[in-house]
Amino acid sequence: MDHSVGEVAAFAGVTVRTLHHYDRIGLLRPTGRSGAGYRRYGECDLERLQQILFYRELGFSLDDIGTILDDPSTDSAAHLRRQHRLLNERIGRLRGMVAAVERALEAMTMGNALTPQERFELFGDYLADDYAKEAEERWGGTAEWDESQRKTAAYTKDDWRRLKAEGADVERRLAEAMRDGAEPSSTRAMDLAEEHRSHITRWFYTCDTAIHRGLTAMYAEDPRFRAYYDGAAPGLAEYVRDAAAANADRVEAAEG
Amino acid sequence: MDHSVGEVAAFAGVTVRTLHHYDRIGLLRPTGRSGAGYRRYGECDLERLQQILFYRELGFSLDDIGTILDDPSTDSAAHLRRQHRLLNERIGRLRGMVAAVERALEAMTMGNALTPQERFELFGDYLADDYAKEAEERWGGTAEWDESQRKTAAYTKDDWRRLKAEGADVERRLAEAMRDGAEPSSTRAMDLAEEHRSHITRWFYTCDTAIHRGLTAMYAEDPRFRAYYDGAAPGLAEYVRDAAAANADRVEAAEG
DNA sequence: GCTTGACCCTGACGTAAGGTCAGGCCGCAC
DNA sequence: GTGCGGCCTGACCTTACGTCAGGGTCAAGC
Known part of the structure; x- marks a missing residue:
């Protein structure tokens, strides 16, 4: 046995x-x-x-x-489903690489060289491209947008990985707090909201409490963001919005 | 520049x-x-x-x-072609993993457990690698070894996959026969042993009844092979040995 | 009953592929 | 002329193990 x-x-x-x-x-x-x-x-x-x-x-x-x-909230069937999804993503990525190799071969037989950008595009950011265009339409021209552009331009793949892991960690702990029944206005939730805000400031742009309030409210409204958050825990988008608002009140009160 | x-x-x-x-x-x-x-x-x-x-x-x-x-004998076009091949192999492996996940999910919803063998099929490639060297020390120089080397040298990844699937199938049915209580000397068990033998002949080397007898006896003795077979069903190694012996007697009697 | 060989234990050090400072030069902008 | 970002080397840290060393365990065989 x-x-x-x-x-x-x-x-x-x-x-x-x-x-x-x-x-x-x-x-x-x-x-x-x-x-x-x-x-x-x-x-x-x-x-x-x-x-x-x-x-x-x-x-x-x-x-x-x-x-x-x-993670007690994930049983083995859920793991299998997640693995299934991850595997398919990876296959998709490898197929992209296959296509890139084919393009390179073609370019070579045609006798023309590749630019560095072309050469490395498949290692670059293939994921966020869809949202990038839309984000630009929405926020382009603001000071925060420019700052974000400047900062993120220099990020490496590793930076992105670290960034995303960090963000996921904060979100996970927010979901935990919510599951534990902590009020959005509790110290625990507000502290996490503050962490969320400083994460944005650190990696993207100076996110003050007003912006944070607006951003999280937008998250709670936009169906795709809601879907993303609800994927972690149903109702999380609203919870984050309320925690961010409570934290904004707290910070603004403290700063006079 | x-x-x-x-x-x-x-x-x-x-x-x-x-x-x-x-x-x-x-x-x-x-x-x-x-x-x-x-x-x-x-x-x-x-x-x-x-x-x-x-x-x-x-x-x-x-x-x-x-x-x-x-390596000076490989130009960049050759590299691209090699990469193309490697990528496709990797995609193939990932697809195998997807299939394994699907099987695991199915088994889970059906409520039956997987044997360790089924569970780790994909990761088991290394098993063979580890024993390859030892096998050479043990069998190298014999006519069967040479034949096996000649045959397997030309095998593609796909061939190996098919081969293993086929072998796993025979083993599975042997385990089934054992669980059903079929005697090793029963027609059912002997037929399966014969199938096992022809599988070896087909994929590796001409495995006559004497060799088959010796090989399966060796399987039953070697603790690692035993562990492998016992992973499918406890006592399977001995069962296969006895079935192979019974089948060898039958074949030898028939051939006079 | 004793040896032998395969298997198991823990502990300790080695390795690959970088990450992460620390201390110190460039070089351009203000 | 002084920041400030980018670059340099050197040195230690980390992850996921590999590789012994020294020593117990256990079933088989003599």
Whole structure:
């Protein structure tokens, strides 16, 4: 019914050391130990390992994998669905690369060189392009827009990754606060709203409390943003809006 | 005409530190330096960087990338073609993972558990790799080994996939027969053993009944193979051995 | 009953591919 | 002439393991 490290390693195509490692960092603790201290892995350990390996293949860090898998609001069916989606995204991205290679080959046989921009476009930001145009129509010309443009122009792929991870983290904690029943006007929620505001200031543009109020209100109105937030937790868009407003009141009162 | 580190980093979506690193390890040395020692990257540096990033995305180590790119017998068109092939292979693997996720979801909704073997099919590629060397030490030099080498050398990724699917199918049906209580000497078990034998003959080498007898006995003895078979169903290794022996007797009797 | 060899344990150090400062030159703008 | 951003090297930190070293465990075989 249960298996030794070596067996599990053989099944899963990983080394024994990897399993030792996962045990040590608390990512995959075998449910039991034999009398002599041998690790014994049960069925659900194997299931968890499978999830781990999937997420690992998709490029997640072990740390993130731990957080993802230990989220009590996600059961294993939900993980499978998420993995399905992530895999398809990745396939799409690779197909883009295939197309780029084909273009490069074509350009080469035609005998013309590529510009640096053309050369690297597939490593660039392929995701946000859709929203970028619309955002420009909406905000273009304002001082904040210019500042944001200046700042983000220099961002690397790594910067974007870090930025998004940071933003996701704040959102996750906001959702948690909401689930825990913390009022939007509670210190906890307001502190998180403040973190949200400073995240924007840090990465995009100086977001004062007035702008923050307006921005989060817009989020709560725009169906696509609502969909995004509701994906994390239903009602989150309104919750963030209210927390941001409460925090704005607090900050403005403190500053006189 | 040439670019600074910061510019190149921005184009390519990597950090400046990464370029420093590639310079230090000799993977990408900028063609020039300014008077003050600033790195200056020319066109062909950019092309090389693009290749580097491509292979990196595909999971190659920087060391290997250096070897690949410094191979004088491969021009950039050849690289593009290779990348095209590698990308498609990777897409194929991801599609396999998508299928696995779908199977897992299906099994979950049907309420039946997966065997460790099913669970880790995709990750199991390495199993073979690990044993390849050992297999050579054990069998290298025999006529069967040579035949197997000749045959498998020409196999494509697709061939391997089909081969493994076919093998897994036979094993699954053997496990089923065992679970149903069919004696190893029953026609059903012997027929499956015969199928197993012809599978080997078809894909690897001419496996006569004597070899089949020895091979399955070895499977039953080797703890790792046992672990593999037991992953499908406990006791399967012995069952396959006995079925193969019974089938060998039957075939030898029939052939006089 | 004892050895042997495969398997397991923990601990400790090594490695790849960078991240993250620290301290210090360029070079252009104001 | 003095910031300020970009660049330099050097040095240590991090992640996800690999690779021993030293030593216990266990079933098989003599």
